[in-house]
Every structure is written in structure tokens, then in C-alpha cells.
Amino acid sequence: MRFTLPCVLLAAFAPGAVSGQSVTPKRPVATYSIVAFDRETGELGVAVQSHWFSVGAIVPWAEAGIGAVATQSFVEPSYGPLGLDLMRMGRSAHDALRALVSTDADEAVRQVAMVDAQGRVAAHTGSRAIFAAGHLVGDGYSVQANLMERETVWGAMARAYESSDGDLAERLLAALEAAQHEGGDIRGRQSAAIVVVAAESTGKPWIDRRFDLRVEDHPEPVKELRRLVLLQRAYLKLNEGDEWVTKGELGSAMEAYSEAMGLVPDPVTNGEAPFWVGVTLAAEGDREAALPFLRRAFAQDEKWAELILRLPASGLLPSEALAAELADLMRQR
Numbered sequence: 001m002r003f004t005l006p007c008v009l010l011a012a013f014a015p016g017a018v019s020g021q022s023v024t025p026k027r028p029v030a031t032y033s034i035v036a037f038d039r040e041t042g043e044l045g046v047a048v049q050s051h052w053f054s055v056g057a058i059v060p061w062a063e064a065g066i067g068a069v070a071t072q073s074f075v076e077p078s079y080g081p082l083g084l085d086l087m088r089m090g091r092s093a094h095d096a097l098r099a100l101v102s103t104d105a106d107e108a109v110r111q112v113a114m115v116d117a118q119g120r121v122a123a124h125t126g127s128r129a130i131f132a133a134g135h136l137v138g139d140g141y142s143v144q145a146n147l148m149e150r151e152t153v154w155g156a157m158a159r160a161y162e163s164s165d166g167d168l169a170e171r172l173l174a175a176l177e178a179a180q181h182e183g184g185d186i187r188g189r190q191s192a193a194i195v196v197v198a199a200e201s202t203g204k205p206w207i208d209r210r211f212d213l214r215v216e217d218h219p220e221p222v223k224e225l226r227r228l229v230l231l232q233r234a235y236l237k238l239n240e241g242d243e244w245v246t247k248g249e250l251g252s253a254m255e256a257y258s259e260a261m262g263l264v265p266d267p268v269t270n271g272e273a274p275f276w277v278g279v280t281l282a283a284e285g286d287r288e289a290a291l292p293f294l295r296r297a298f299a300q301d302e303k304w305a306e307l308i309l310r311l312p313a314s315g316l317l318p319s320e321a322l323a324a325e326l327a328d329l330m331r332q333r
Contacts, residue, residue, distance in 0.1 A: 031055060032145035032153055032179045033070040034161060037119040038168040039140055042199025043210065044068040044115065047172035049192040049222050051185045056193025056214035064197040064208035065117050067093060073111035073129045073146045076104065087116045094122040111135070113142040117199070132186075138162065143175060149183030156182040169196050169211050169229055176222045192221035194229065210236075234263040238273055245280055254289060257281075261293070271297030275304050282326055283317055291329055298330040305330045 031050030038045070046060040046068040061080030062068040067087040071079035079100055086096035093114040101107045101124050111133065113123040119140040125133055132151040135144035136158045143157035160178030164171045172194055180189065196211040213228045215221040237260035244253035257277045264273060278293030297304040305327040311317040317326075 031059060031072045032143070032148065032157065032176070032184065033059060033072060033113070034141060034143045034157060034172055034175045035068045035070050035113045035115045035121070036141035036161065036168060036172060037068075037115045037117070037121075039119055041168065042117070043168045043196055044117065044199075045168045045172050045194065045196035045211075046070050047176050047192075047194040047225075048072070049176050049180065049184070049189060049225075051187040051190045053191055054214070054216045055191040056195075056216070060193050060195045062195045062197045062209075063088070064201040064205070065199060066201075067096075067114060067116040068195070068197070070113045070142075070144065071110070072144070073126065073133070074106065074109035076106070076110060079110070079112050083112075083114050087114070092116055092118070092122075093120045097122040097124055111144055111146050113137075113144050115140065115142065143179075145179065147186055148179075149186040153179050153182045153184065169194060172196070173222070173226055173229060176225070180222055189219075189221050191216050191218070192225040194225060230263055234260045234273060237263065238277060241277065242280060245284060250281075250284060250286060250289075253281075257293070261296075271300035271304050275307075278326075279308065279311060279316060282322065287322075287326070290326070294326060294330045302331075 031048055033046065033048035035046045044062050044067060046062050048055055048059045048070060058075055058077045059070055059072050061084060063084050066084055069080045069083040071077060082100055083096050086099060087093065093116040097112060097114050104110060108126040108128040110124060110126045111129050113135060115121045121137050121140065121142045123135040123137050123142040123144055125135050125144060129146040132148040133146035134151065134154055135142055136154045138158055141161055143154045145153045156178040157175040161171050161175040164174035193214040194211050195209065198208045198210060201208055211229060211232055213225060213232060215224045218224045237256050241253045241256035241260065244256060261274060274293040275297035278290040281290035308327050309323050312320045312323050317323050
């Protein structure tokens with residue numbers, strides 16, 4: 001059974017399609033991605049960009065202490081959860097991918113990469129992935145792409161990942177940016193996503209996911225993804241500050257809070273973070289430290305001064321008198 005280009009662009013195929021069995025139409029996802037293992041921290045990650053709406057819903061998969069998967073081209077999303085299942089059972093990335101590819105009648109149109117929690121990597125680019133398509137496996141990572149403008153895209157991604165500094169999220173972003181600089185998807189760009197998980201599972205996936213961010217539809221999705229990663233870093237620092245507060249270490253809390261605010265550009269476009277930092281500090285009795293944060297929120301939206309009056313009833317401030325005083329001080333220029 002042969003497909004012309006129009007058929008390819010209309011649908012991908014469930015297992016059995018190439019052999020002529022009945023098929024269920026699926027969405028094609030032509031894209032570039034990277035899966036990686038950080039040997040210093042043990043973190044696992046996957047990042048992706050595509051000219052397709054909401055690529056983050058189907059391409060990237062990762063689980064703390066287990067592995068990461070990118071499934072794309074004529075995408076079969078089940079490679080993600082099934083690959084993680086096999087690696088959770090002790091299979092290496094290579095064995096997990098081989099097991100799935102060997103039972104997929106449509107392997108020729110798939111592109112999949114996996115990395116496990118020991119940093120072992122495997123990748124597959126089917127012979128019928130749309131040109132330009134290919135992958136490159138390196139130490140603890142794999143980069144892969146299909147329907148690219150140039151055959152040099154995945155090589156550029158590998159060089160950027162290996163030469164960039166910073167944590168895993170930063171190096172994943174560098175790889176995506178390099179792909180786009182090299183030409184990227186021949187059709188353009190639309191969505192992007194990044195997932196980074198911890199080295200070991202806590203049993204609480206919402207804690208294990210260091211980064212889990214998606215840009216569903218944007219003219220510059222990788223640029224927007226970088227902005228979201230920066231905001232996530234700020235919120236991680238805010239959480240760190242809150243943890244110091246619960247331990248009674250206000251000095252360390254202020255350092256974390258200040259670092260978080262330094263990551264958020266001024267004028268602030270979202271008063272949420274500074275407002276709750278200010279509330280936390282005020283509730284701990286440090287009104288002077290709280291005021292710069294509260295005023296920063298007020299500069300973004302004056303309704304924050306109204307909201308603060310509602311907090312004593314929920315136990316977030318010790319008294320209505322304090323809330324009223326803080327509201328007045330927020331309004332002072």
C-alpha cells in the first residue's frame with residue numbers, strides 16, 4: 001500500500017496500516033525533539049517543537065526515576081506510556097524501543113527516542129519518515145527530527161546540547177533554539193513543550209516534575225517556552241522561600257524571594273508572586289520586608305489592596321487591623 005504526499009499530510013496510521021489492515025486516523029506530528037539524561041543530577045527530560053497544535057499533548061513523556069520518551073513523525077502516542085511501562089519493569093531504553101518497534105506494522109513511518117534512568121539511549125527513524133528526517137544519539141541523549149528544511153538540524157541540536165551550560169532544562173532549550181536557527185520544520189512553527197523530572201520518584205508526580213510546560217499555539221513557540229521556563233524558575237524559588245519560612249529561617253527566605261523576584265521582569269505583568277510573598281512575610285511579622293512586594297503587586301493591579309482585606313477570614317493574616325494597615329500602605333505612593 002503506497003501513500004502520496006497528500007495522504008501523508010491528512011493522517012497517520014495505527015499499527016497495521018502499512019500492511020493494509022483497517023486503520024484509525026491519527027494526527028501526524030512532524031517535529032524536532034530531544035530526550036536526555038543529566039548524569040550530574042539524574043534528571044530526565046524531553047523537549048519538542050512542531051508546526052502542529054498542542055504538540056506537548058502527545059510527543060513528550062517522562063517519569064522520575066524511569067525514563068523519557070519522544071514519539072513523533074506519524075505519531076503513535078502509545079509509545080510514550082508503553083515505553084515507560086517497559087523501562088519501569090527494568091528494560092533498558094534500547095530493549096523497550098526494540099520491543100515496541102518490532103511489533104509495530106507501521107514502524108517505517110515512526111520516529112521515536114527513549115532514554116532510561118541509567119542514561120542508556122535508543123532511537124528509531126523509520127525509512128518512510130518525511131525528508132529531511134534523522135536522529136543522532138550521543139552520551140545520555142538523542143536528538144531527532146523529521147520534515148525539516150535541512151538535514152543539518154539534528155546535528156546542530158546535538159552540538160548545542162553538548163556545548164551549552166546550565167541545568168538540563170537550559171540545555172534542552174538550547175537544542176530547540178539551535179534547531180530553529182538551522183531552519184527547523186520546513187512548514188514553520190506553532191507549538192512547543194518541555195518536561196523535566198527528578199532523578200527519583202517521590203510517589204507524587206506533581207512534585208517530581210521540575211518543569212512541565214506547554215505552548216499550544218504561538219508564532220514563536222520556543223521563545224515563549226523559554227519565557228515560561230524562566231517564570232517556572234521564579235516560582236520554584238518562591239516555593240523554596242516558603243519552605244524556609246516554615247522552618248523559621250526568614251533570612252534564607254528573603255534570599256530566595258529576592259532571587260525569585262529578580263527573575264521576573266519589571267514592570268511586573270503578574271502581581272501574583274509578589275503579592276503572596278508579601279502576605280507570607282507580613283503574616284510572619286516582618287511588615288517592612290513585606291511592603292516592597294505588596295506595592296509591586298499593587299502597581300500591577302490596584303485590586304490586590306482590596307484582596308488583602310479578605311485574608312484574615314481565611315487565616316492568612318492574623319488580624320483585620322493588620323490587613324487594613326497593609327492595604328493603606330500599598331496605596332501610598
